[in-house]
Amino acid sequence: MLATSSTFEANARAGLANPILQRALALMQSGFPERRRLAIERLPEFEALRDIGESIKDHTLEHLDFYLELFEANVLASGGQVHWARTPDEARAVVLQICRSVDAKVVTKGKSMIAEEIGLNEYLEKNGIAAVETDLGEYIIQLRHEPPSHLIAPAIHLMKEQVADTFRAEHCSLDPARSLAEARQLCDEARAVLRPRFLAADVGITGANFLVAETGSSIIVTNEGNGDLTQTLPRVHIVMTSLEKLVPTLEDAATLLRLLARSATGQEFSAYTTMSTGPRRPGDLDGPEQYHVVLLDNGRSALLGGEFQDVLRCIRCSACMNHCPVYAAVGGHAYGWVYSGPMGAVLTPSLIGIAKAGHLPNASTFCGRCESVCPVKIPLPKMMRHWRERQFAEKLYPPVYRAGLSLWAWVARRPALYHATVELFSRALGWAGKDRGRFRSLPLANGWTAVRDMPAPEGRSFHRLWAERQKAGARR
Amino acid sequence: MRVALFVTCLVDFFRPTIGFAAVKLLEAAGCTVEVPRAQTCCGQPAYNSGDRANAKAIALQVLDAFEGYDHVVAPSGSCAGMIRVHYPELFADDPAVLPRVQHLAARSWELVSFLVDICGMRKVSARWDREVAYHDACSGLRELGVRDQPRRLLASVGGLSLNELAGAETCCGFGGTFCVKYPDISDKMVSDKEAEIVKTRAAAVLAGDLGCLLNIAGKLHRHGRRIEVRHVAEVLAGMTEETPPIGVRR
Amino acid sequence: MSKAREQILAGVRRSLKRGRLDATRETALQERVSAHQRNLVPARAASMDHAGRVDLFVAMAEEVQATVVRVASPAAVPEEVARYLAAENLAADLVLAPDPGLDAFPWDARPLLRIRRGRAEAGDTVSLTPCFAAIAETGTLMLVSGAGTPTTLNFLPDTRIVVVNDRQVVATYEDGWDRLRAAGALPRAVNFITGASRTGDIEQRIELGAHGPRRLHIIVVDDRQKAGDGEDE
Numbered sequence: 001m002l003a004t005s006s007t008f009e010a011n012a013r014a015g016l017a018n019p020i021l022q023r024a025l026a027l028m029q030s031g032f033p034e035r036r037r038l039a040i041e042r043l044p045e046f047e048a049l050r051d052i053g054e055s056i057k058d059h060t061l062e063h064l065d066f067y068l069e070l071f072e073a074n075v076l077a078s079g080g081q082v083h084w085a086r087t088p089d090e091a092r093a094v095v096l097q098i099c100r101s102v103d104a105k106v107v108t109k110g111k112s113m114i115a116e117e118i119g120l121n122e123y124l125e126k127n128g129i130a131a132v133e134t135d136l137g138e139y140i141i142q143l144r145h146e147p148p149s150h151l152i153a154p155a156i157h158l159m160k161e162q163v164a165d166t167f168r169a170e171h172c173s174l175d176p177a178r179s180l181a182e183a184r185q186l187c188d189e190a191r192a193v194l195r196p197r198f199l200a201a202d203v204g205i206t207g208a209n210f211l212v213a214e215t216g217s218s219i220i221v222t223n224e225g226n227g228d229l230t231q232t233l234p235r236v237h238i239v240m241t242s243l244e245k246l247v248p249t250l251e252d253a254a255t256l257l258r259l260l261a262r263s264a265t266g267q268e269f270s271a272y273t274t275m276s277t278g279p280r281r282p283g284d285l286d287g288p289e290q291y292h293v294v295l296l297d298n299g300r301s302a303l304l305g306g307e308f309q310d311v312l313r314c315i316r317c318s319a320c321m322n323h324c325p326v327y328a329a330v331g332g333h334a335y336g337w338v339y340s341g342p343m344g345a346v347l348t349p350s351l352i353g354i355a356k357a358g359h360l361p362n363a364s365t366f367c368g369r370c371e372s373v374c375p376v377k378i379p380l381p382k383m384m385r386h387w388r389e390r391q392f393a394e395k396l397y398p399p400v401y402r403a404g405l406s407l408w409a410w411v412a413r414r415p416a417l418y419h420a421t422v423e424l425f426s427r428a429l430g431w432a433g434k435d436r437g438r439f440r441s442l443p444l445a446n447g448w449t450a451v452r453d454m455p456a457p458e459g460r461s462f463h464r465l466w467a468e469r470q471k472a473g474a475r476r
Numbered sequence: 477m478r479v480a481l482f483v484t485c486l487v488d489f490f491r492p493t494i495g496f497a498a499v500k501l502l503e504a505a506g507c508t509v510e511v512p513r514a515q516t517c518c519g520q521p522a523y524n525s526g527d528r529a530n531a532k533a534i535a536l537q538v539l540d541a542f543e544g545y546d547h548v549v550a551p552s553g554s555c556a557g558m559i560r561v562h563y564p565e566l567f568a569d570d571p572a573v574l575p576r577v578q579h580l581a582a583r584s585w586e587l588v589s590f591l592v593d594i595c596g597m598r599k600v601s602a603r604w605d606r607e608v609a610y611h612d613a614c615s616g617l618r619e620l621g622v623r624d625q626p627r628r629l630l631a632s633v634g635g636l637s638l639n640e641l642a643g644a645e646t647c648c649g650f651g652g653t654f655c656v657k658y659p660d661i662s663d664k665m666v667s668d669k670e671a672e673i674v675k676t677r678a679a680a681v682l683a684g685d686l687g688c689l690l691n692i693a694g695k696l697h698r699h700g701r702r703i704e705v706r707h708v709a710e711v712l713a714g715m716t717e718e719t720p721p722i723g724v725r726r
Numbered sequence: 727m728s729k730a731r732e733q734i735l736a737g738v739r740r741s742l743k744r745g746r747l748d749a750t751r752e753t754a755l756q757e758r759v760s761a762h763q764r765n766l767v768p769a770r771a772a773s774m775d776h777a778g779r780v781d782l783f784v785a786m787a788e789e790v791q792a793t794v795v796r797v798a799s800p801a802a803v804p805e806e807v808a809r810y811l812a813a814e815n816l817a818a819d820l821v822l823a824p825d826p827g828l829d830a831f832p833w834d835a836r837p838l839l840r841i842r843r844g845r846a847e848a849g850d851t852v853s854l855t856p857c858f859a860a861i862a863e864t865g866t867l868m869l870v871s872g873a874g875t876p877t878t879l880n881f882l883p884d885t886r887i888v889v890v891n892d893r894q895v896v897a898t899y900e901d902g903w904d905r906l907r908a909a910g911a912l913p914r915a916v917n918f919i920t921g922a923s924r925t926g927d928i929e930q931r932i933e934l935g936a937h938g939p940r941r942l943h944i945i946v947v948d949d950r951q952k953a954g955d956g957e958d959e
Binding site: 009012326365368372387388393397405408412413422436437438440448451452455456457458460461465 | 490513541662665
Binding site for chain 1: 762930937
C-alpha cells in the first residue's frame, strides 16, 4: 500500500476539516471506550490476564525460531503447506503462484492487514484475478478505492449516507428506487451481493489473529462470519500472516482471546472465533482441499532483540487507537498507511522507514492512555520516544527546532545564567501583559497564539522572590 | 521531614504563586522546605525530543542539587513523573550513576499525592465558595496514580463543590512541544476540553500541572469565557485572594 | 522458498543475538508445549457447580441474541424445532448434520419437517447440528468439523439450530481444549460461536446477520434423569 505518512500534517488538517469524519469519530469515541470499560468490569481477572498475555508474547518472541519451526512441522503434519516470505514481493508471488495452480479467477478475502501491507488486491487484479473483500467495512472501502482507517473497523470514517451513495453507484443492477436509509438495509444488501461471490470463489484468503505452534493452527476472530465463508467454501484456503502472530499452546491462545474481544469492541467473545488446522479430512463433506500459510517477515525479525521488540506483542485489538485523543481528532487516514493510531505510530516507521513516517511518533502528547489500555502492555509512548531519539541522532528534525532546543538546554545547564534569564523575561513579559493579564498574540509563539491566548507571567521569577523572602526572613 | 521543592520551569517563569502555595501546604503538613538554587528544569523537553544527552546532563544537575533531602516535591505530575519514572530509564545503562538516580526517584513526588499519601493529610482549612471542575493531567494520572488525592483534599475545602468533568482523563492537548509542533491537532483537543468544562457549568477549573492550565486558560480566554483557571495547590493553600486566576490581570 | 526460510530463521536468531537453541533448551520448550498448562482461568464459570454452569451458559448466550430453550428429554427436540420454525414464520425445511448423534431424536414424530441430511448448500435456510461442547463462561458453542458435522451448516443458512446436551456444558475454553484433545486428532475447523452473526461497521450500530446466520436457536437437552442418577454433580 502506498504510504502518505510524510504528508501527515496536511492529512491531519484535512481530517480536522472534514465534518463527516468528525461526526464518525465522535461516534467512535462514545462507543468503543465505554463498551470496553463495561466488559472489563465484568471480568475481575482482566488486569492479571494482561500481565500473563504480555509474558506469553514475550516468551514466544524470545524463542520465535523454535516456535516457527514447531508451527511449520505441525502444519505439514496436518496436510497443510507453509511458505516463507521475506518481503512483500515474495509473499505476493507465492499467493499468485497458488492461485494460478488452481486456475483461480475469483478470490474472496477475509480481513487481513498483511494483505494491505503488501498491496495484494492490486497485484491480483493486475494479474487477472478478481479479489473480493467480504468484511463489510473492507468491502465498502474497496468499492470506494480507499484504504482502511482503523484496525478492526476499516470504514469507521464513514457515515451511513456515504455507504448508501457508494452502494447505489456500484450495485447497478439493483432497483434505483430502493431505500437504503437504514444500516439494516445496507447490511442486507451487502449480504445479498456478496453471497454469490462467496460461493463462486476459487481461493479464500484470510489473515490470522493467532498461530498456534502446538497444533499448526491459525485462528481468526470475526463477528460477521465472512472469514468462515471465505475459508470454508473455496477449494483453497490461504492464511496471510506474519511471524509474530505465534503463540505456543491452545491454552495460551485462550488467554489472549479473553483479552482480545473485550479490548477491541467490549464483547465477551467475538461471534466467530475459528481455529483451522490443515485442509479437509478424508470423509469431510466440505472445507478446502488445500491449506497454505504464508509467513511474512517484512521487517519483523529485525525488530526482535531491539528497542522496538515490544510492539511485536500487538494482538491487533485497536484499543490504543480507540482511546487516543490524536486519532480521535484526525482519524486513521491521516497516518497515511495500513496501521494507524499509537501502534501505527510505532510500527509504521519500522516497516516503511522513519524518514517517511517521521511525523507519526511525533504527533503525540505522550498522554499514555494507549499504554494503559493495551491488553499486552506495550509501552507505546516509550517506543515513540525511541523513534524521536533516532530522528534526533540522524538530524531529521528541522534545524531551527534543533537550534532552539540546544540553546535552551545550554542555558538550563547553567543555573545562574538560567535564573537571570528567567527573571529578565518574566519581568519583561509580565510588564508587557500587565494590562490584560494575557496576550492575544506574541512574536515567536504564533503556533500557540493563533488559537489561544497566552497568559502573562506574574512578573517575577519564583527563585528571585524566594531568595528575597529568605533574606527578609533572615534579617528578622 | 526535610523537603526540597522542585519548582518546575513553568511555575518559576509564569506563576510563582503556585510555588508559594506548595511551600505553605508542605509547611502545614509539618515539613521544613528548602529550595535548592542549582535547579532549572527536569529535562523533559530534551528527553521528549529525543535528546538523551542533554536530558542526562540536566538530570545529573538535578541529582546533585537535590542530594541529601528526605523528599523532593514538585507541584507538577509531569516533572515529578520525569524524575520518578523516567530518570531511572535514562540511566538504566549507567551502573555507576543508576543507584543514586533510583534513590532520588524513590523520594520524588507530585505535591498533592505527597501531602495525602506520605504526610497523611486528610483535609485543609481553606475556604472557596465555588463550583469547580477538575482536569486530571496525564502524567500525574497515569505515571504516578494521582487521581483520588486531589479530590479528597478538595472535598475538604469549605464551600467548594466538585462537578465531575466528562473526559477528565482525556489529554488537554498541551503535551509540551506537541502544542506548537501540531497546533491544529492541539487546538482540537483543547477545544474538546473547553466544551466539556463549559458543560459542567463550573465557575472554575483546576488541575495539578501548569502546562495544562496555561493551555486551558488560553483557550477559555480566547473565547471570552469567565471560568477561573487555577492550580489546585493555590486553592488548597487558601491563596485564591492573593493572586488573580491564570491569565487575568491584577 | 527454503532459502527464504533459512534467511528468516537466521534473521530471527541474529536479532536475538544467539544461534540455534541447544538441545536442552529445545527439550524444555517442547515440554512446555506438551504440558500445555493452563494460565489463570477466570473464576466466573470455573467456580460454579454444573447446574450453575448450565444456567450461566444460557444467560450468556441470551445476552448475545441467541434464543435458548431447555427441554427435559431428547424426545422433545423435534417438537421444539417444529414450534420454533412456526413461531419464526419459517418454512419447515431444514438440513441436518449427518452426525449419528442426531439419529436418536424422533424426527418421524414430526413428518411435516422436511429434513435433508448433509452439508449446507446455497439455498438452505435452516440448519440443525449438535455441538461438541458449550462453554459457560461466555455462552459460546464449540463446534468441530467432521464427516458428520460439515462446517457449512454453521455459516450458510440464515437460521441455526444447535442441540446441546446438558453434559456437554463445560466451564471454560480450557475445558473445551481438554475434551478436544481427548477426542483424538484435531479436526480441520473448530468454531467457537457466540451469538448470531453481527457487524458494527456502519456507524457503530450493531446489526445482526452480516454474512453468517441471523438467528441462533439453542436447544439444551437436560436428560440427566434418563442418563441415570448420581452420574454428575
